Amino acid sequence: MIEAQNANKKTSYREVISKLPITIILWVVILVLFSLLTDKFMTVSNMMNIIVQVSSGVGIVALASFLAICSTGVDLSLGGTVAAAGMVAGKVLIWDLPVLNAIRDSNPVLLIIIAIVAALIMGLIIGAINGLILSKTKIPAFIITLAMMRVGETLARVIGSGTSIRVKDDMFKFIGGGSLLNVTINERSIGILPISMLILIPLYIIFQILMKHTRFGTYIYAIGGNNEAAVLSGINVDRTRFLVFLINGFLAAIAGVVLASRLASSIASTGLGMEFDGIAAAVVGGAALEGGKSTPLHTLVGAFMIGALRNGLNLIGMQNSIQMITIGLVMAAIVAIDALRSEEK
Amino acid sequence: MDKNPNTDFTPGEVAGQKIPLQKFKDLSSSVGKFFREHIEELSRVFVLLIIFLVLIILSPNFVKVANLLNVLRVASLNLILATGMALTMLVSGIDLSIGSVIALSTMMFGQFFQEGRSIPEMVIGIVGILVISAVVGSINGLSVAYVGLPAFIATFAMDQITRGYSYYLSKGIVFARFTEVFQFIGGGYLFGIPMPVIFAALLLLVVGFMLNKTTFGRRIYAVGSNKEAAKYSGINVKQTMVITYMLSALIAGFGGIIYLSRLNAAEANIGLDFPLQAISAAAIGGISFNGGKGNVFGIIAGALLLTLVTNGMNLLGIDSDWQMGFTGLIIIIGVLVDRSYAKKKN
Amino acid sequence: MSDTILSLENITKAFPGVVALDDVSFDLKKNEVHVLIGENGAGKSTLMKVLTGVYQPDDGKIILHGEEVKISNTKQAQERGIAIIFQEFNLVPNLTVAQNIFLGREPRNKFGLIDMRKLIKESKRLLDFLHSDIDPNAKVSSLGVAHQQLVEVVKALSVNAEILVMDEPTAALSEHEIETLFSIIKSLQENGVSIIYISHRMQELKEVGDRITVLRDGQTIGTRAAEEAELDELIRMMVGREISKVRIREKNTATEKVVLEVKNVSHGDILRNINLKVHEGEIVGLAGLVGSGRTELAQVIYGISKKDSGEILISGQRAGVSPIKSIKRKMGFLSEDRKRYGLSSDLPVKVNITHASLKQLFPSGIVNEKKEHTIAMDYRDQLRIATPDVTRNVVALSGGNQQKVILAKWLCTNSRFIIFDEPTRGIDVGAKEEIHNMINELASQGVGILMISSDLPEIMTMSDRVYVMRDGHIVKELDGYTTSQEEVIAYAVGGRE
Known part of the structure; x- marks a missing residue:
């Protein structure tokens, strides 16, 4: 029996290792290739740049994508929600309403809090609609969330009455663009404790604990791993799925606020393609579309990989187009490897 | 084997003598049966009629011939795209890449239609667009059928890749000012009927024929209805899927040509909303996401409904910003009403 | 205690x-x-x-x-x-x-x-x-x-x-x-x-x-x-139930011609060194407990699963590894799981009947709907499929009639060898008798039949010969006319070696 036990352990290691090479190879390729191609890549300021870019965008969305994929869904509405929530925050900050004007003059911090809360509520509403429909019917998740993606973008456009809102409030801009500690390297001041990172890291820590140490997280894994067993064990699957999409709306709204703050403006098209980066990050981090795999920390690694890839391509002068192609190919390749491997079994 | 009395279902016929009351009963029951069996189609026609009425009441401009023709012309593009989408949906797939496929193929061949080009060059351009579309569609089909990727992921990734490539090719360039011959495809009239309407009608005839009257149509429904059973019946499931995805993209390319000609311009970001519109029209037309269910009449009803609603919004002066979101809402409402997605109670 | x-x-x-x-x-x-x-x-x-x-x-x-x-x-x-x-x-x-x-x-x-x-x-x-x-x-x-x-x-x-x-x-x-x-x-x-x-x-x-x-x-x-x-x-x-001693099949119509020959076929742990033969016009029963490998054997013969070793001959020709090839060799297969492998429930009866013979019936690729309808109506009458109309979807039919639709599908391809996996499971008594008669009728027309069944009386009253499987082996070949239920089950459960 001990012998069998050892063999079992070996296979479980092999399972981990079998996935590892792709991630490692990708990292090595990204780091070496871009370091060789440009000396702007491997610098402290650029690394901090990547951290801020990831923290205020794909990082949070990737977490939400991971939650959806892990519970055998997919959430394409994240980008739309990011846009809608960001726009709500921007709108509240500049809205010419007597009440808001009064608050703006007397207590600007309160106004920012109101803006953030309003944005979060926007996210929760979109998430709740997704969750309600997807937990009560058998409609494929990608259909409903695809539709909600458009609804979110439309809301953003309508709220912003056109395209974008410029935010001038310095305190608000500090959320996504500020840093607690700055150092000077080569006569340039670099923030090495960006606020956005200080939002991202705790989020991931919370979700890492949530997934590993709470019933809710265990149930997400259980639903993704064997839905029938989850039902037979008395788990309320519908409620868990609803909560996943609700949380996703909330997370996307946080991303919307941080992004609007970093860009100092709310832009309707800001979320375009973000859900795709999020899925790519989750998948690169080891999430499998059949559900039940990977962890938030793995997803974070994936998010930084996507971020570094985009940043590097940018530095060597490759436009957005090449970035889209590359990320599309990377994602398709990894999902294909997964699919082929599971077919072998 | 002799005849089994159990197979006779209409007792009225057994004796071979019908009294008038019986005849009436037969008639009313067959009318009832017709309604029961076609309840879904009829409900769509009913909804269409209501929207029609609402639009007539709300806007006197609606019933003007010019507007109706315009509705038809807009509907015809929706119709073409929805037809292609419906094919992939019939084999329980989806194609999220149709908009980007159009963008990519037009970026590659748009220049062939610019002023001064000869007819053979334009033909090359058209063939080129169709070929590129078919190739991309085949890759979609191969990765879904043979590699085993979920359709929405495979085609979503393809959407990003082709869109990215078309941005790369365009470098911000807009092809405009096409030849008059080319503009005729999307903007011309034949016997007073807009050309796109004629193309859409032709396409529907061909696809309708294919679905209902050919063995390939039978294979599509078989695969969509039950892949395993189709395999056990000796149907080449994977091949059927690849061809279907190829056709879907090909039809999208065909729609793209008409769109291009009508727009008289081509840029890399065209068709962003096409997949959603097409899915929307197909879904409310009763094409099931689970595959194997739906027909061309549903597609027509779905595309018309979508177009009428959009047209109505235009007439009522509703901001075009709202319209994209509305397409999304329509999908959600469309699938929520469809009983086949209801969860069974334990 | x-x-x-x-x-x-x-x-x-x-x-x-x-x-x-x-x-x-x-x-x-x-x-x-x-x-x-x-x-x-x-x-x-x-x-x-x-x-x-x-x-x-x-x-x-x-x-x-x-x-x-x-x-x-x-x-x-x-x-x-x-x-x-x-x-x-x-x-x-x-x-x-x-x-x-x-x-x-x-x-x-x-x-x-x-x-x-x-x-x-x-x-x-x-x-x-x-x-x-x-x-x-x-x-x-x-x-x-x-x-x-x-x-x-x-x-x-x-x-x-x-x-x-x-x-x-x-x-x-x-x-x-x-x-x-x-x-x-x-x-x-x-x-x-x-x-x-x-x-x-x-x-x-x-x-x-x-x-x-x-x-x-x-x-x-x-x-x-x-x-x-x-x-x-x-x-x-x-x-030990009292069963009617009446054999449904009274006369062995088997000829010398072998329609299926399985030689030393193995498939992982599930099938080990299987040998069996079916002749034209013969009904061969395959008995054994659930899990003994019967269905897996059927799937290997039909080309759904690959075998690891051995040889399968259909009418003397080597069988291929796909249903498409098996159908070309005039083989048919009625699966135990009708819903999953047998039928497209949301499609009409007539469409289901012609599914396996599309190429044969309509070589031009265009469906002659009149012909399709006539063929389907013929099978409806011949097999007494209780539906007023062959345009009705299969899902509306009872289990017995669904099974007849699948049988019609394989008659439509002119199958010369048919595997029936649990042909009457979940089917009411009346339809069961009809299906038994049909299988018997088919055999007397020269079709070779391999019938897998857990229903012992079915094996006893229908088979010319019986193979008994246990744990992936064929443990015994018995004469269908002289064997007893006790004998079959004794081999199936390992009470006798």
């Missing part, structure tokens, strides 16, 4: 068309392993589903610790100390052993987080109790089948089960693993757990059981103490 802790009294349960349990009584004593045997469909699983609250009995009582109880769902059963381990495991592969054991009932600390230490400690305690060294932190996906089953047992114990139902626990286990399982059962017994053990395997019954109860056709036939029970007697009890 004295006091009875559970008794099921006069349980009756009927489903539309069948009485699954007819006045069944069963009791379980403390610390006892009570074995429940019977053929497929004898009512064992239904009885256990009544006990665990999946079904409600139409009549009868469940008495637990001397008190009448009502159990309306599995959760209530668990609360009363009754747990069941089903044949298919209900574990989540990507969670750890400990997480699986307490899934849905995780202990929590004062912060609302899962109390990991308690989770591991409790799991460890339960595993130790069974003398198992499985690491509670190991992922279930990394465990072998036997260990997974052990986790199931532990999961059942974690609800403090006093009564444990095990449904065919050895089906997926190797010899060595079975021994481990038996030692676990022994230690459970010593610790006050009573076990209801469902099995087909005759050899293990006496080793593991204290008493053996035989069910047949939804009735209790008798209970024997394991020490005194004779295999022959148990087999007689299992099959």
Whole structure:
């Protein structure tokens, strides 16, 4: 029996290792290739740049994508929600309403809090609609969330009455663009404790604990791993799925606020393609579309990989187009490897 | 084997003598049966009629011939795209890449239609667009059928890749000012009927024929209805899927040509909303996401409904910003009403 | 062993068309392993589903610790100390052993987080109790089948089960693993757990059981103490129904021509060195218990699964590995799972009938709807498919008529060799007789038939020859006209070698 036990352990290691090479190879390729191609890549300021870019965008969305994929869904509405929530925050900050004007003059911090809360509520509403429909019917998740993606973008456009809102409030801009500690390297001041990172890291820590140490997280894994067993064990699957999409709306709204703050403006098209980066990050981090795999920390690694890839391509002068192609190919390749491997079994 | 009395279902016929009351009963029951069996189609026609009425009441401009023709012309593009989408949906797939496929193929061949080009060059351009579309569609089909990727992921990734490539090719360039011959495809009239309407009608005839009257149509429904059973019946499931995805993209390319000609311009970001519109029209037309269910009449009803609603919004002066979101809402409402997605109670 | 802790009294349960349990009584004593045997469909699983609250009995009582109880769902059963381990495991592969054991009932600390230490400690305690060294932190996906089953047992114990139902626990286990399982059962017994053990395997019954109860056709036939029970007697009890002696098939119409020849075919552990032959005009029965490899053999012959070695010849030609090629060789296959492999339920009857012969009927690729309709109507009349209209969707038909639609599909391809896998399962008596007559008729027209069935009377009254399978081997070839039910089942369960 001990012998069998050892063999079992070996296979479980092999399972981990079998996935590892792709991630490692990708990292090595990204780091070496871009370091060789440009000396702007491997610098402290650029690394901090990547951290801020990831923290205020794909990082949070990737977490939400991971939650959806892990519970055998997919959430394409994240980008739309990011846009809608960001726009709500921007709108509240500049809205010419007597009440808001009064608050703006007397207590600007309160106004920012109101803006953030309003944005979060926007996210929760979109998430709740997704969750309600997807937990009560058998409609494929990608259909409903695809539709909600458009609804979110439309809301953003309508709220912003056109395209974008410029935010001038310095305190608000500090959320996504500020840093607690700055150092000077080569006569340039670099923030090495960006606020956005200080939002991202705790989020991931919370979700890492949530997934590993709470019933809710265990149930997400259980639903993704064997839905029938989850039902037979008395788990309320519908409620868990609803909560996943609700949380996703909330997370996307946080991303919307941080992004609007970093860009100092709310832009309707800001979320375009973000859900795709999020899925790519989750998948690169080891999430499998059949559900039940990977962890938030793995997803974070994936998010930084996507971020570094985009940043590097940018530095060597490759436009957005090449970035889209590359990320599309990377994602398709990894999902294909997964699919082929599971077919072998 | 002799005849089994159990197979006779209409007792009225057994004796071979019908009294008038019986005849009436037969008639009313067959009318009832017709309604029961076609309840879904009829409900769509009913909804269409209501929207029609609402639009007539709300806007006197609606019933003007010019507007109706315009509705038809807009509907015809929706119709073409929805037809292609419906094919992939019939084999329980989806194609999220149709908009980007159009963008990519037009970026590659748009220049062939610019002023001064000869007819053979334009033909090359058209063939080129169709070929590129078919190739991309085949890759979609191969990765879904043979590699085993979920359709929405495979085609979503393809959407990003082709869109990215078309941005790369365009470098911000807009092809405009096409030849008059080319503009005729999307903007011309034949016997007073807009050309796109004629193309859409032709396409529907061909696809309708294919679905209902050919063995390939039978294979599509078989695969969509039950892949395993189709395999056990000796149907080449994977091949059927690849061809279907190829056709879907090909039809999208065909729609793209008409769109291009009508727009008289081509840029890399065209068709962003096409997949959603097409899915929307197909879904409310009763094409099931689970595959194997739906027909061309549903597609027509779905595309018309979508177009009428959009047209109505235009007439009522509703901001075009709202319209994209509305397409999304329509999908959600469309699938929520469809009983086949209801969860069974334990 | 004295006091009875559970008794099921006069349980009756009927489903539309069948009485699954007819006045069944069963009791379980403390610390006892009570074995429940019977053929497929004898009512064992239904009885256990009544006990665990999946079904409600139409009549009868469940008495637990001397008190009448009502159990309306599995959760209530668990609360009363009754747990069941089903044949298919209900574990989540990507969670750890400990997480699986307490899934849905995780202990929590004062912060609302899962109390990991308690989770591991409790799991460890339960595993130790069974003398198992499985690491509670190991992922279930990394465990072998036997260990997974052990986790199931532990999961059942974690609800403090006093009564444990095990449904065919050895089906997926190797010899060595079975021994481990038996030692676990022994230690459970010593610790006050009573076990209801469902099995087909005759050899293990006496080793593991204290008493053996035989069910047949939804009735209790008798209970024997394991020490005194004779295999022959148990087999007689299992099959000893009064059946009409009338053979449906009276005359062997087999010719010399071999239509199917399987030579030394092996497929993993499931099929080992299979040899069999079917002649034109012959009905060959393939008997054996569920899990003996019958369906897998059919799938290999039909080209759904690949064989590892050996040779399959259809009418002297080598068979290909795909249904497409098999159909070209004039082979047909009626699967045991009609819904999944046989029919496109949402499509019309006529479309289903022509599915396998599209190329043959319409070589131009264009469907001649008139022809399609006529063909379908012909088969409707010939096979008496009870539908007013062949444009109706298959889903609206009864089970028997659906089976006839599938048969029509294979007649439409002019099949010369047809595999029937459980041809009459779940089909009402009238349609069953019709289908038997059709199979007989087909054979007399020269079609070779391989008929897999768990329904012994069906095998007995229909077959010219019978092969009996057990554990992936063909253990015996018997003459269909002279053999007896007892003989067939004795080979199938391993009572005779």
